[in-house]
Amino acid sequence: MTPDPSTPFRDPELALRLAAAIKASATRPMKIMEVCGTHTVSIARNGLRDLMPENVTLLSGPGCPVCVTANRDIDMAIELGRQPGITLTTFGDMMKVPGSRSSLSREKADGRDIRVVYSPLDAVALADDNPGMQVVFLGVGFETTAPTVAAAIKTASRMGLQNFSVLSVHKTVPLALEAIVNDPQVAIDAFILPGHVSTIIGPEPYRFLAERYGVPGAVTGFEPVDVLQGILALVRQVAAGEASIDIAYRRGVSSDGNPTARGLMAEVFQPSDSEWRGIGVIPGTGLGIRPEFAKWDAAVRFPVTPEEPREIPGCQCGEVLRGITLPYECRLFAKGCTPEHPIGPCMVSSEGSCAAYYRYTDYGRA
Amino acid sequence: MCLAIPAKVVLIGENRIAQVDIHGVTRTVSLDLVPDAEMDSWVLVHAGFAIQVVDEEFAAESWALIQEMGEALDAEDAALLEASAQAAQAAATTTSDVPA
Ligand code: SF4
Numbered sequence: 112m113t114p115d116p117s118t119p120f121r122d123p124e125l126a127l128r129l130a131a132a133i134k135a136s137a138t139r140p141m142k143i144m145e146v147c148g149t150h151t152v153s154i155a156r157n158g159l160r161d162l163m164p165e166n167v168t169l170l171s172g173p174g175c176p177v178c179v180t181a182n183r184d185i186d187m188a189i190e191l192g193r194q195p196g197i198t199l200t201t202f203g204d205m206m207k208v209p210g211s212r213s214s215l216s217r218e219k220a221d222g223r224d225i226r227v228v229y230s231p232l233d234a235v236a237l238a239d240d241n242p243g244m245q246v247v248f249l250g251v252g253f254e255t256t257a258p259t260v261a262a263a264i265k266t267a268s269r270m271g272l273q274n275f276s277v278l279s280v281h282k283t284v285p286l287a288l289e290a291i292v293n294d295p296q297v298a299i300d301a302f303i304l305p306g307h308v309s310t311i312i313g314p315e316p317y318r319f320l321a322e323r324y325g326v327p328g329a330v331t332g333f334e335p336v337d338v339l340q341g342i343l344a345l346v347r348q349v350a351a352g353e354a355s356i357d358i359a360y361r362r363g364v365s366s367d368g369n370p371t372a373r374g375l376m377a378e379v380f381q382p383s384d385s386e387w388r389g390i391g392v393i394p395g396t397g398l399g400i401r402p403e404f405a406k407w408d409a410a411v412r413f414p415v416t417p418e419e420p421r422e423i424p425g426c427q428c429g430e431v432l433r434g435i436t437l438p439y440e441c442r443l444f445a446k447g448c449t450p451e452h453p454i455g456p457c458m459v460s461s462e463g464s465c466a467a468y469y470r471y472t473d474y475g476r477a
Numbered sequence: 478m479c480l481a482i483p484a485k486v487v488l489i490g491e492n493r494i495a496q497v498d499i500h501g502v503t504r505t506v507s508l509d510l511v512p513d514a515e516m517d518s519w520v521l522v523h524a525g526f527a528i529q530v531v532d533e534e535f536a537a538e539s540w541a542l543i544q545e546m547g548e549a550l551d552a553e554d555a556a557l558l559e560a561s562a563q564a565a566q567a568a569a570t571t572t573s574d575v576p577a
Binding site: 148149153202229230231232233252255256258259262265266307310311332333334369371372375462 | 481506507509510538
């Protein structure tokens with residue numbers, strides 16, 4: 112099926128009309144942050160920043176799960192992979208992400224048994240097929256991904272698998288947005304809320320942003336017109352001093368999200384403190400494995416202590432993730448740091464802000 | 478990595494493990510997270526699981542978006558996109574091979 116250019120969500124004329132309406136409504140300077148790697152790519156790819164009036168700044172936030180994973184957690188996974196007898200499995204995106212001193216792909220090249228899987232169930236199957244192997248799955252991702260890992264743990268427990276466990280570095284989004292709102296350096300006026308995360312959690316968990324902080328949010332789709340409609344709704348609210356949480360993504364998010372997925376997450380995981388790159392530890396934004404499932408918790412079964420983490424010299428990924436530095440303001444951007452030779456995680460992941468700016472814009476490459 | 482891909486359920490096996498069709502490519506996914514998915518349902522697939530039941534129109538739009546994201550896709554999704562393009566081509570060749 113080829114994309115139908117007539118679909119209203121891609122109509123360039125409608126996009127320009129929306130841009131004009133945004134300009135007319137933006138009666139004061141404002142900063143709008145998107146918190147989803149897919150939006151980051153859509154905004155960069157469709158040149159939406161160039162459609163904004165001067166007083167509306169679009170910033171990318173901590174929306175790329177791979178990018179926000181702290182060095183400490185990557186180092187932990189690397190250390191686990193070095194333990195004799197352990198087969199470490201993870202999603203492809205994690206492989207090239209640099210930790211303090213190494214990356215999983217470098218470890219693999221050095222002969223460790225590290226494998227990419229498409230689904231956490233593939234890791235369960237690997238353990239089931241190889242009773243002599245100790246399979247650890249490195250679970251990374253937001254609420255979109257965490258339910259799939261919860262389901263995998265449940266499957267392993269149902270099967271009574273002794274040689275499968277999960278190192279959970281999952282994160283949840285809403286409270287991270289609170290941390291951003293409370294960051295005086297950032298001063299965000301509104302959020303474009305993530306699409307597929309909201310497919311699971313629905314709009315409710317963001318409500319407090321509007322009610323307690325007066326910061327509006329819109330769950331939007333990914334097409335340019337979807338995003339622009341969301342921005343217009345946000346600009347109008349900010350200009351009027353109003354705040355609500357709206358779904359502009361009428362087609363993919365029901366008002367309740369996916370209760371089955373949430374139930375499974377709640378059964379297997381409990382909130383824990385989690386460290387975000389650039390932001391630090393945010394209480395309650397991690398997903399630790401509940402004690403009932405400790406047999407499948409790699410952190411309990413194979414405790415390791417990696418060396419103290421250190422930051423990558425010169426990389427400003429942490430500031431980029433908080434929206435206080437734009438990718439091209441990093442001295443290494445396009446000079447030394449490119450998708451082919453990434454220095455920091457924001458350039459590694461296909462949906463990292465640095466990678467999106469590099470691929471789709473001319474900024475910083477005069 | 479939060480991108481979910483639209484697919485159609487074509488077979489439901491034991492333990493709600495299903496075969497789905499993603500534009501000509503067959504994949505095995507779990508329906509554990511979508512109790513209402515049935516045969517012929519359109520679903521969004523992420524990390525080997527269907528995570529939401531959607532309507533056909535929404536599925537078509539999501540697919541258009543994924544094709545557009547091209548090089549920004551993860552390796553796995555990019556491979557899928559390529560496989561589906563090959564499947565489409567194979568289908569086209571087979572049809573034109575059929576003697577009139
Ligand atoms: S351009 Fe590279 S080095 Fe600079 S912040 Fe981005 S990822 Fe880090």
